[in-house]
Amino acid sequence: MTTTATSAAGAPVAAPNGHARPQTRAVHITAPEPPGSRPLSVPLYQTSGFAFEDPDAIADAMAGPDGAFVYTRRGNPTTRALESALADLEGGAAAMATASGMGAISSVLLSLLRPGDHVIAQQCLYGGTFSILSDLAERYGVEVTAVTGDDPAEVRAALRRNSRLLYLETIANPTTQVVDLPALLAVGRSAGLIGVVDNSLATPLLCRPIECGADIVVHSTTKYLGGHSDVIGGAAVFADRARHREVWQRAVELGATADPFAAWLTIRGIQTLPLRMRQHCENASFLARRLAAHPAVTAVHWPGLESHPGHRVARRLLSGYGGVLAFDLAGGREAGRRFISSVELASLALSLGGVETLVTHPASTSHRELAPEQLALAGIGAGTVRVGVGIEHPEDLWADFRQALAGL
Numbered sequence: 001m002t003t004t005a006t007s008a009a010g011a012p013v014a015a016p017n018g019h020a021r022p023q024t025r026a027v028h029i030t031a032p033e034p035p036g037s038r039p040l041s042v043p044l045y046q047t048s049g050f051a052f053e054d055p056d057a058i059a060d061a062m063a064g065p066d067g068a069f070v071y072t073r074r075g076n077p078t079t080r081a082l083e084s085a086l087a088d089l090e091g092g093a094a095a096m097a098t099a100s101g102m103g104a105i106s107s108v109l110l111s112l113l114r115p116g117d118h119v120i121a122q123q124c125l126y127g128g129t130f131s132i133l134s135d136l137a138e139r140y141g142v143e144v145t146a147v148t149g150d151d152p153a154e155v156r157a158a159l160r161r162n163s164r165l166l167y168l169e170t171i172a173n174p175t176t177q178v179v180d181l182p183a184l185l186a187v188g189r190s191a192g193l194i195g196v197v198d199n200s201l202a203t204p205l206l207c208r209p210i211e212c213g214a215d216i217v218v219h220s221t222t223k224y225l226g227g228h229s230d231v232i233g234g235a236a237v238f239a240d241r242a243r244h245r246e247v248w249q250r251a252v253e254l255g256a257t258a259d260p261f262a263a264w265l266t267i268r269g270i271q272t273l274p275l276r277m278r279q280h281c282e283n284a285s286f287l288a289r290r291l292a293a294h295p296a297v298t299a300v301h302w303p304g305l306e307s308h309p310g311h312r313v314a315r316r317l318l319s320g321y322g323g324v325l326a327f328d329l330a331g332g333r334e335a336g337r338r339f340i341s342s343v344e345l346a347s348l349a350l351s352l353g354g355v356e357t358l359v360t361h362p363a364s365t366s367h368r369e370l371a372p373e374q375l376a377l378a379g380i381g382a383g384t385v386r387v388g389v390g391i392e393h394p395e396d397l398w399a400d401f402r403q404a405l406a407g408l
């Protein structure tokens with residue numbers, strides 16, 4: 001029978017044996033076995049490691065990602081709960097949660113590419129992805145060809161004998177380009193390429209790239225999956241278990257895997273993703289249509305608009321058009337700057353996917369260093385404003401935008 005002591009502060013401290021001193025009993029606090037009930041939320045296992053009874057069991061556990069938990073960099077029950085949820089939602093065989101979206105993207109690329117390999121990548125890519133591909137090209141001899149993604153023939157023409165990987169995004173940013181994933185991935189697959197799709201902006205609720213032929217889906221869970229601007233995280237979901245194991249091994253070496261608390265926050269976010277995503281999409285539709293009718297706005301980029309070049313593809317591919325939109329101001333760079341300084345409800349910030357509406361003007365913020373031609377290549381005009389539409393009441397958002405537009 002175990003005895004229960006009382007600490008100096010009055011809280012009970014479970015002692016593993018009755019003879020231990022307070023210094024020892026304070027250290028050896030254990031969790032109760034739930035007696036006949038279970039916690040409603042996924043417990044947070046905020047532990048760096050796990051204790052074993054049997055020395056042989058440690059060696060068995062170290063053999064791969066699916067054994068007993070040993071050390072949290074390799075696996076943790078809270079993180080595993082997130083991984084199972086993501087694999088399930090994306091229709092994959094296994095998932096790996098990472099410390100950030102870039103942790104997932106870097107782990108995938110560094111695991112699967114070798115010097116001399118060739119990558120075909122969509123031209124309009126997340127900035128961090130563009131950076132690591134440039135680094136791999138410069139430092140590790142990986143060849144990269146950019147394609148617009150508008151035509152499968154373009155991918156076919158880019159194929160080489162050493163082509164290894166095709167990298168695409170479901171909804172690109174800030175252009176909101178939607179490429180024909182099944183058609184492009186089929187070209188890659190027929191040539192033996194690994195198809196990787198960044199699904200951060202669509203989320204598995206709007207699109208499941210594995211069903212479109214992708215081998216790996218990467219996410220910045222910092223965005224919609226977390227959804228509350230309070231956590232940095234990422235994930236890679238794999239159609240194939242062997243590939244999961246290969247990339248997981250590299251991610252463990254790189255130290256790119258997720259912290260349990262971040263995983264726990266992300267799980268809590270995912271529980272309301274369906275409700276949030278519906279409102280993000282509805283609000284984006286509301287704002288896109290009002291912006292399109294405003295005289296200060298020359299163009300609105302949102303896949304749900306019939307005028308969007310990818311609308312027909314988006315209608316076939318997505319079960320909602322997403323919460324990111326961009327619009328071009330007639331007044332160019334100065335108008336863009338003024339707009340992002342004049343909004344009051346929306347905040348000027350570079351992220352997206354949270355419950356609150358965020359705006360940015362790439363030409364004077366994130367892309368300030370780019371020459372006009374480079375901006376144009378990235379699909380950004382001098383007066384382009386990007387909006388990560390939140391879940392506020394849409395009329396309040398429009399009132400804010402209208403007053404900011406009136407001051408231009």
Ligand SMILES: *Cc1c(COP(=O)(O)O)cnc(C)c1O
Binds near residue numbers: 100102173223232233
């Ligand atoms: C934010 C983002 C990333 C990077 O994710 P982090 O969590 O910031 O590392 C990758 N891809 C897309 C599409 C993103 O929006």
